[in-house]
Amino acid sequence: MSGQAGSLRVLFLCTHNSARSQMAEGLLRSLAGSEVDVQSAGTVATSVRPEATQVMREIGIDIRGHTSKSLGAFVSQRFDYVITVCDEANESCPFFPNARVRLHWSVEDPSKAEGPVDGRLHAFRAARDELRGRIEDELLTALGSR
Helix, strand or coil, X not given: CCCCCCCEEEXXXXXXXXXXXXXXXXXXXXXHHHHEEEEEEECCCCCCCHHHHHHHHCCCCCCCCCCCCEHHHCCXXXXXXXXXXXXXXXXXXXXXXXXXXXXECCCCCXXXXXXXXXXXXXXXXXXXXXXXXXXXXXXXXXXXXX
16 A cells, blocks of 8 residues: 655654544645655554544545554555654654654544533544644645745
């Protein structure tokens, strides 16, 4: 599973590949288009959270076809950027052997939100919006300067 020859490759990592990394993958794919081959994975694969799918759909990005993937499938692949979006994944994977640049973004886990659905969705929206801001302000800026 390698991207187009010469395209930039980005991997977002999280613990369960169920929310933050999935949203980041969808956001970057939407914002960068075919310029970037973007993937996401978790230290443990689970399933994509329906709240993540819902809040992404609210901004016109469909991640219904996304599946949770394990990090093992990507370890031997080359990536220009590997970005952990949770502290646990950052601690589990302090080094990624084939990454040109390794970044860590500590984004609060919306999956830990409890209570009524409105409160949980608020947590997912906050994570989505933080990821979008970091992708636009940091990653796309860096990619544009290449």
